[in-house]
C-alpha cells in the first residue's frame with residue numbers, strides 16, 4: 601500500500617502522510633485507546649484554560665478535540681489536509697452546533713497562504729508526520745500575532761520505555777540522538793525534547809508550559825488498572841514530571857515572541873545531546 605504521496609506544489613516537496621486509506625475513527629474506537637484520549641483531554645483542558653479570541657486547529661482529523669477548546673473561542677478555523685476527515689469534522693461541528701467553527705482543507709506547510717492571524721493555534725498528534733519541523737514552526741509563526749499561543753503535542757523519543765530498550769540493547773530508535781528518528785515506512789518521526797525546544801526558539805517561540813502525557817501507555821497496565829484509575833493518577837503527574845520528559849507524548853504551550861515568518865529556512869543545529 602502506498603501510504604505517502606509527494607505533493608510537488610508544497611514548498612520543497614514535503615512528503616505528506618496520506619490518511620485517505622486510514623480509518624482514523626477505528627484507531628480510537630477499536631484499539632482500547634480510551635486512556636490515551638482521556639489523558640490528552642486532561643492536558644488540553646489545562647493548556648487551554650485561559651484561551652480567548654480565535655484559534656486555528658492544524659491537522660485536526662475528524663474533530664476529536666474540538667469540544668475541548670472551541671467553546672472558549674469566538675471563532676475557530678479547523679484545518680486538515682485530508683478532505684475525507686475535514687468532511688467528517690464538518691458533520692460533527694454541524695451536529696454539535698458549534699456555529700463559530702469553520703472547516704477547511706489545508707496543508708500545514710501552507711498556513712501563510714491564509715493571510716490571516718489567530719490568537720491561538722492547536723496541533724495534536726500531527727508533529728510525528730512533520731518532516732520539516734522548522735518550516736512548520738515558521739508557518740505557525742506566520743499565523744500568530746506577537747504573544748499568540750501555540751499548543752501542540754509531539755512524540756518524545758527520550759521516554760522511559762525507549763531508554764530501557766536502549767539500555768537492554770533492544771532499541772527501536774536512538775533515544776539520546778538529538779536529530780529526529782524516522783520509524784517504519786511511513787512518515788513517522790519521534791523527537792528529542794531538546795530538538796523541539798531549539799526549533800521553537802529558532803522560530804520565534806518560547807515554551808511557557810509543558811506536560812508529559814500517556815505515562816501509562818501500556819496494554820498490561822490498561823487491562824489491569826483500567827483507564828479511569830490510570831488517567832486519574834496521571835492527572836497529578838503530568839505537570840510535576842514534565843521537565844523529566846518520561847512519557848511518550850509531550851504537550852507544550854509556547855508563546856510567539858519574535859516574528860520569524862520571513863527568516864532563513866535552514867536549521868542550524870546538528871549537535872548530539
Ligand SMILES: C[S@@+](CC[C@H](N)C(=O)[O-])C[C@H]1O[C@@H](n2cnc3c(N)ncnc32)[C@H](O)[C@@H]1O
Pocket residue numbers: 616617619658659660661662663664665679680681682685706707708709723724725726729
Ligand atoms: C494522527 S491524526 C491526528 C488528528 C487529530 N489532531 C487528533 O488528535 O485526533 C494526524 C492528522 O494530521 C493530518 N496531517 C498529516 N499531515 C498533514 C499536513 N501536512 N497538513 C495538514 N494535516 C496533516 C492528517 O490528515 C490527520 O488528520
